[in-house]
Amino acid sequence: MSDNFGFTETPASSGRELTYLEAIAEAIRLEMERDENVLVMGEDVGGGFGGAFKVTKGLAERFGDRRVLNTPIAELGFTGMASGMALMGLRPIIEMQFADFISTAFDSIVQFASTAHYRMDAAVPWVIRAPSDGGIRSGPFHSQNPEAWFVHTPGLKVVAPATPADAKGLLTAAIRDDNPVIYFEAKPLYRSLKSTVPAGEHVVPLGSAVIRRHGTDVTVISYGSMVHQVSAAAEAVEADGISTMVVDLRSLKPLDVETILEAAASTGKVVVTHAANRMAGVGAEIAALIAEEAFESLDGPIVRMGGADTPVPFSPPLEDAYRPDAAKIAGAIRELAAW
Amino acid sequence: MSDNFGFTETPASSGRELTYLEAIAEAIRLEMERDENVLVMGEDVGGGFGGAFKVTKGLAERFGDRRVLNTPIAELGFTGMASGMALMGLRPIIEMQFADFISTAFDSIVQFASTAHYRMDAAVPWVIRAPSDGGIRSGPFHSQNPEAWFVHTPGLKVVAPATPADAKGLLTAAIRDDNPVIYFEAKPLYRSLKSTVPAGEHVVPLGSAVIRRHGTDVTVISYGSMVHQVSAAAEAVEADGISTMVVDLRSLKPLDVETILEAAASTGKVVVTHAANRMAGVGAEIAALIAEEAFESLDGPIVRMGGADTPVPFSPPLEDAYRPDAAKIAGAIRELAAW
């Protein structure tokens, strides 16, 4: 399916085709094999069930209940618990059933896990896997993209893979990282996106963006599932003779400032887009960064496209109006190119 | 003390000098007198005590325990409870003991209160008073400025007064507003800032910024206690012949987009500053807005100054390095003016 999106996977050597979900599952399994300290916890992750999306299916059979821990509905408690485990050298991978429920664990994430190393030199190496994003008619409480809250919080790292290969590589890096990392997986891609994923060890360093497509007229910066909408838009405007550069951020904290600024400067025209609502979203940070650091290279306004400033609505016409998509992005590219 | 800050209060008629804290207390008292549905709740707000900062001192004696409710330490529970009260037409004013503890109530604010009207046409008219801001050696857990989380959340309103008059007028407006409003009071100003406050009814509409100082070379946009640092900086650079326009946002959500864009366009050079950490902060939204909507008027990069991307440190040299202040802002103005 990746062919539809018009770009090649970066690390394409010796891979097989895996879905986005399979790539996540593979990263977890390999890291659990490699390091006895890695464990999985969350609601319904254990037993024969394997979680709401079946990402952890088979892990309990393979690694036992000790390493695949079913938790009660107590996100605040079990996320705090993961911090304590992490202080003792374990590396818990916490599954939020949906990213939306991360607000329930918020206090523990933004006050303890994010500050422990600064205050007492103690590492908290956990990963929260947060199935995020919408467009699949799940309504306001199962479609959220809450990354901005965490990008604003010092001491956390935040990633959002767009491809199966990155899903594997970024999760591997996140598990090995000594800091609390929030890993936003795009649930609309779970089974709909299949492409080449390197077999065996595959690490994508946190903090590195990637150019998905080179172009000379307009730079579009995005992440997660929206990268595919951007790629489709780039394809569409090519017919009009517009050459689009597509940047996939992959890491939202830390940001790959160098790649962002170079890509922005190289075309002088920038669109930033994401599915999260626009106001004070991550796109604001990217736009502000460019407006300060690459100002001299700019040939036009920095265009932001995000979700509307509303909860994510359930009904198809409303959700479609809410979300940026390839057509809207192509419109923005065309307008900016003509500026 | 307001004279130090080099600007006049906007609504200066028939007022008396009140401290920032007295102005808040007056707004609460007047609204409680006016509307039987207004009540105060939070930890230690009741009895003879009157809250950690004594903002609610005297209210219990005057209005009784029914309307001044001491709560257990249960921010999630009592904020959710306030939503239920608000659904029934009451107008609770919730005191967070420190803004920092709002993360404990986060789930209830960003998931229920903010979405209730959109989803079921039911108004949730509460106000959270959140004593925020640092610079007074309170350490990472009593110095936070967490406004960006809420500005990003659809369905909330967010305000941050810089003066006693606005403290009164915005709180009055917030209490009367039919939506959940988070009111960030700047605790370093509580007793240090005293200036004219209109007596009797005084309402400052939500969503309106104010120009604190007119100028032609550089526009500096800010809010809360930082406005005073900006004013001092403007004063300082005047000696170098630089004329600074000072915008006090007052409301962070909704933003007064028109005033922001006009002020930015009028000088073509913009500094945005706040005490919250810079990354994905409210300053990013302001800068991004200007970079998109006022691009053609810009004569230089949009400069952002915010806290460092660290927890707020306790020790004076560290906290001073963390926070923007008049000297740093003056430096930024000078540099930008020379651009």
Next chain:
Amino acid sequence: MDEPTQIEMYAWMKLTRTFDEQMVAMWKQGRGLGGTFSGRGHEAISVGAGMALGPDDVVAPMHRDLGTYLVRGMRPERIFGNMLGKATGASRGRDANLHGVGDLDLGIIGFISHLPQSLPTTLGVAMAFKYRDEPRAAMTFVGDGGTTSGAFHETLNMAGLWQAPFVLVIENNQYAYSTPLDQQMHSPNFSERASVYGITTVTVDGNAVIDVFETCAEALERARMGGGPTVIEATTMRMLGHAIHDGAEYVPAGLLEEWERRDPVTNHRKHLLESDVASEATLDQLDATARERIAAAIADAEGAPMPDPDTLGDGVYA
């Protein structure tokens, strides 16, 4: 209990069951939108509690409490409309399935996804009644799963402290999604857990609609009269999967068979017949009415318009 009330109970339970079955069938046929939750097996709780509510009481039902919405006057058209994302749905296309199906004019607060947020919210409703000295009560529900969450504790502690006119029904249906009780807590001693807060506690057979009704009615009346809060544990079984996509293979077949024999609708029907409260013909007539009512609601909802995309931003603020 008077006979008309007993018959009315049957009518509501049957309407609820019929709605539920038709909904499941629609979703299986691909005529649904997104996911949905069946409350099969919960009808005695949702109807019994719903009927116990007084006209001025307020209730915040959960995702398996379809009967409560119906009894309270939420028209089936608005619920099906909600499930299909229609402009005529209770949330006008904004929220999904039973989420957001609320209407304060009917005394219903729409279901709140984040568990168990209806608890503090409903306590606030109760505290508003107390604040105004009104003889009204507020009721909400929580699953066994929701009881392990912090808001359960914070809410019950304050409800007990202030002796609020608050009634909580714990729907202990043995599972939270795939997780059985013994993986949720050391011991499912719900009544003990609630009683430490200074709250009256009762346990009731959640498949016996008359018992549920009477227990709830008593608790609500006590609350209205200033007698403080009650927590009612209603034991039952979730008869289908967690949501429509879930086959619930993790539930032992024997457990379902056992509870199938205790089906609340079938058993109440049997009781009405055996005690000569109603004739077969009367009940068959109610069954037919339920079928017609639900068929009409589905037709209405399927024929209703989608919301206008231009209304996306409407109503974010009051």
Next chain:
Amino acid sequence: MDEPTQIEMYAWMKLTRTFDEQMVAMWKQGRGLGGTFSGRGHEAISVGAGMALGPDDVVAPMHRDLGTYLVRGMRPERIFGNMLGKATGASRGRDANLHGVGDLDLGIIGFISHLPQSLPTTLGVAMAFKYRDEPRAAMTFVGDGGTTSGAFHETLNMAGLWQAPFVLVIENNQYAYSTPLDQQMHSPNFSERASVYGITTVTVDGNAVIDVFETCAEALERARMGGGPTVIEATTMRMLGHAIHDGAEYVPAGLLEEWERRDPVTNHRKHLLESDVASEATLDQLDATARERIAAAIADAEGAPMPDPDTLGDGVYA
């Protein structure tokens, strides 16, 4: 209990009390920085619990548990340094007063401001021990006030469910800031509240250091041996204000007088003398040692450098 241990208890309590008194004096003289918390009256709990910990156990003390930090080996220089924002402080100028005074090499997790976050964190420590099958226990503290928070419930529910090697000491000191127990909960039945989770519960006189020690030692040993969690309610009184600025006018004078007669340090001294465990001279000698030790620590901390502002960003990430 052997005599040297009883004498050691006195030494630690006296060191703690002396630190506390000197700290209060410094802050009153304006030689402090920011606010600070006195643990006066809590010495039997903090020292008794601290001494009961084994070398491989881990503890997360609160803001009134100065004695635990000291017993565990946190040098007073590092604590005073922390309070004064010095580079030599435990948090290197990053965190305030007893907040953030942690050191995993000493088995101490620094105090976490947001109450009661030390509970889930410490449960995680306990679960790590269980995961690795190590005979170690994890202990933490909570005030009466912190028990009304959701994390208390979530943590104890999971501690009971998994029978974690977890020990919680509830320091019931009658007040949460200005709020007395009867405004926090219907009834301060802490043991009942904890026992519903399948946790062993004990109540102990929090002013009797030997009792606290023995109760904690037993609970910790049970935890290490796989016997599961314990919640210990230690009753005491907060003898000064909530923090240094608080005059605590809301506390009835009679209550303070009553508890003053039960002062843990004075009474343990009396016990040692009356039971002939130690002579007046020995104890006077310990008093003098404490004074010197604390004077040296203050001198060290006051003389220490402030952190270099260039280190602001260091250590945000591991």
